[in-house]
Amino acid sequence: MKDVYLLSGFLGSGKTTLLANMIESLKEQGLKPAVIMNELGELNFDSQAVEEGIPLKEMLNGCICCTGSENTEAQIQGLLAENDFDVLLIETTGAAHPVEALDAVYSPLFADQLNIKGIVTVADSKRWLMRHEMTPQTRSLFLEQIRHAHLLLVNKADLLTEQELGQVTYELQALNPNALIVQTTNAKVPYSFLNKIQATARPTDIEKADIGHHLHLSSRLVDFTDQAFTQEEIEDWVRSLPETVYRMKGYLPIKGNSKPMLFQYAYGLTQWMPEFIKMPPKLVIIGDGVDAIPLPTTTL
Known part of the structure; x- marks a missing residue:
């Protein structure tokens, strides 16, 4: 089975930097990554972050979670049919709701080939401190992206004082007590944390989930x-x-x-x-x- 990570977070939070870091970490582990990048505009300037030789599919002019859901399914089927890879990294737009993004990715047509490891959300710590200045709709989506994460990165930690960083971490943990939380600079996260999360329920996963199996938001395939x-x-x-x-x-x-x-x-x-x-x-x-x-x- 292919492991799948969904990268979530607002525009400017550090998702593309995380993507580049994860590609490097996977290669260090001897794993072959593939990438789907989703962008709302006509051009995806972030695709230059994916080095040559890595299978890459780009989705433009449509959010992965709504008008682009069928396109997402087609792109994944194409990757599975045409490329040899171990891990699929999907960078969603800042407008993607995590539940709907997961829904778009997990099709019954190829669910038995994918192991959804989870949603890695990059939370801009400075933005969190100024969240009350957002519009209600924007703030609601920001909170939803954090609440449904399996691994939550408190990013741009270097821009906060020690007291501010402690406050942000405490408040994010209160909003999502199930997530692993890591304080990061430049979205740099150890592979060991990425490997711990698990969002695909298996037939044997009926006991209480431990720290390595965060099944609060999860997918289950029934035959x-x-x-x-x-x-x-x-x-x-x-x-x-x-x-x-x-x-x-x-x-x-x-x-x-x-x-x-x-x-x-x-x-x-x-x-x-x-x-x-x-x-x-x-x-x-x-x-x-x-x-x-x-x-x-x-x-x-």
């Missing part, structure tokens, strides 16, 4: 081969789920249908669409603690 349900049974199951299940998408085997149906769930609403080719009966679930939620059952 429904040799099972079938009615739509009513799935809808009943959805109504029983906790609010911490944010997204689901995949292909569900429905009784009476020769081919699994496309199923999507977001914000409490479900969507069903018929498929005309036989897709693998797999469902991706994204949320907090999804490794422990019960799966749907069927009556004979």
